[in-house]
Amino acid sequence: MSIMDYNGGSVIAMVGKDCVAIASDLRLGNQALGVSSNFQKIFPITDRIFLGLPGLATDVITLKERFRFRVNMYTIKEEREIEPETFAHLVSSTLYEHRFGPYFCEPVMAGISKTPSGGTKPFIAATDLIGCLNFAKDFVVAGTASEKLYGVAEGLWEPDLEPEDLFETISQTIMNAVDRDAYSGWGCIVHVITKDKVITRTLKGRMD
Amino acid sequence: MAFVLPGSVPRTHGGPQQQQFNPYSENGGTILAIAGANFSVIAGDTRQSDGYNIQTRYAPKVFRLTDKAVLATNGFAADGNMFVKKVRQRLEWYRHAHAKDMSLHAIARLIQSMLYQRRFFPFYVYNILGGIEDDGSGAVYSFDPVGSYERETCRAAGAASALVQPFLDNQIYFKNQTVPPGNAHPTHLSLAHVLSLVIDSFTSATERHIEVGDGLEMYVVLAKGSPLQGLDTIQGITELTSVPGGERMFVIRRKLKRD
Numbered sequence: 001m002s003i004m005d006y007n008g009g010s011v012i013a014m015v016g017k018d019c020v021a022i023a024s025d026l027r028l029g030n031q032a033l034g035v036s037s038n039f040q041k042i043f044p045i046t047d048r049i050f051l052g053l054p055g056l057a058t059d060v061i062t063l064k065e066r067f068r069f070r071v072n073m074y075t076i077k078e079e080r081e082i083e084p085e086t087f088a089h090l091v092s093s094t095l096y097e098h099r100f101g102p103y104f105c106e107p108v109m110a111g112i113s114k115t116p117s118g119g120t121k122p123f124i125a126a127t128d129l130i131g132c133l134n135f136a137k138d139f140v141v142a143g144t145a146s147e148k149l150y151g152v153a154e155g156l157w158e159p160d161l162e163p164e165d166l167f168e169t170i171s172q173t174i175m176n177a178v179d180r181d182a183y184s185g186w187g188c189i190v191h192v193i194t195k196d197k198v199i200t201r202t203l204k205g206r207m208d
Numbered sequence: 209m210a211f212v213l214p215g216s217v218p219r220t221h222g223g224p225q226q227q228q229f230n231p232y233s234e235n236g237g238t239i240l241a242i243a244g245a246n247f248s249v250i251a252g253d254t255r256q257s258d259g260y261n262i263q264t265r266y267a268p269k270v271f272r273l274t275d276k277a278v279l280a281t282n283g284f285a286a287d288g289n290m291f292v293k294k295v296r297q298r299l300e301w302y303r304h305a306h307a308k309d310m311s312l313h314a315i316a317r318l319i320q321s322m323l324y325q326r327r328f329f330p331f332y333v334y335n336i337l338g339g340i341e342d343d344g345s346g347a348v349y350s351f352d353p354v355g356s357y358e359r360e361t362c363r364a365a366g367a368a369s370a371l372v373q374p375f376l377d378n379q380i381y382f383k384n385q386t387v388p389p390g391n392a393h394p395t396h397l398s399l400a401h402v403l404s405l406v407i408d409s410f411t412s413a414t415e416r417h418i419e420v421g422d423g424l425e426m427y428v429v430l431a432k433g434s435p436l437q438g439l440d441t442i443q444g445i446t447e448l449t450s451v452p453g454g455e456r457m458f459v460i461r462r463k464l465k466r467d
Contacts, residue, residue: 151371152378154412175384180374205384 008183010143011052013110016166022110027186037186054143055105084111095131106142145181236419238366239280243346245396246431250338254423265422277339282366284332323355334365368413
């Protein structure tokens with residue numbers, strides 16, 4: 001079994017109409033043994049960027065701190081908040097620095113970016129463990145339940161969902177996917193990001 | 209390659225060499241069956257592959273056994289075909305001995321013993337049996353390669369089973385869906401609704417899994433005397449019913465993406 005599956009856990013991000021959503025499970029395990037049912041894998045980067053880090057738990061924590069540090073340095077030097085596209089490339093290059101001894105995480109990010117005309121655009125991206133970027137227009141998935149997430153998301157997702165409908169779609173997707181995965185589950189957390197607010201909800205799930 | 213010929217590995221150095229023969233391959237594809245109140249839908253894609261190579265775009269995985277039983281096989285295609293052949297032979301013997309078709313639950317038990325007989329050299333096949341039970345209800349039986357089986361409402365197996373099964377949990381069993389007070393989930397799904405879920409499942413699996421695609425075959429078995437439930441308006445449907453007045457059987461073929 002891969003080191004990526006050692007602690008379990010899954011993340012998904014979806015695009016909606018002028019909004020994005022990102023969700024994860026809350027399990028931390030030691031192989032098949034459940035250890036925690038409140039292990040956060042999604043971290044706020046700015047007011048409108050969230051980063052999900054499924055994978056080896058020790059690297060989840062290390063990377064969370066590394067990205068915090070690098071984004072803080074960027075904010076101080078540039079005297080402005082980082083844009084989601086820029087952040088995605090920061091994630092990519094940070095991971096590629098460790099090309100031959102990688103962090104065992106597959107980051108998923110979601111945010112709202114600013115357009116040159118002053119509007120906003122939903123943004124999602126994911127990378128593999130060495131930083132190969134995937135800018136999808138619909139949804140991105142990662143973690144031990146990724147196959148299941150692909151299947152359910154492909155069946156439930158549709159374009160231009162309003163924030164409340166996007167919340168229902170991403171919630172149903174992750175809940176039903178992790179219920180078929182022994183290494184993910186134990187509750188979920190969902191963030192829906194719109195241009196002027198973030199809605200965060202914790203979902204009760206099966207505890208088996 | 210599945211079959212390594214003895215002596216095909218060049219001997220470059222001395223010392224002991226081990227030759228081995230692998231009698232199995234994995235031919236991809238996915239199957240799915242859903243039972244309704246008085247009908248059963250058994251479906252499978254028609255792609256057959258070996259690794260990244262597509263062997264054929266039309267190799268049926270779903271087979272009519274009797275007037276009211278359909279068997280879908282997935283895994284190693286050679287074993288699947290041979291297994292169906294052997295089941296059909298046993299059903300023919302049963303007909304000669306008892307002058308009637310074997311009932312669905314009996315076919316399920318027969319399949320279990322035929323699979324378990326090969327416990328230590330199994331048929332490398334996941335089977336799903338669908339059809340109509342003696343009481344007229346739609347039924348689905350799913351099997352593992354050594355014969356462990358269970359009657360269920362729905363089941364997906366094969367390459368994209370991990371993609372399809374959680375979708376079915378949500379849409380057939382209404383898992384993780386709570387209803388507002390005073391409302392209830394429908395107890396039985398309509399045939400039209402089930403067919404649209406099957407098509408959605410396979411188009412989704414085709415989109416995200418390389419071993420699924422090319423064509424879709426959906427067998428529909430209707431219980432004795434039950435209405436057509438809109439089947440007459442469906443495009444590209446073929447009736448396979450052999451005896452008028454009994455269970456009716458149809459096959460619906462659809463194209464799936466070929467990439």
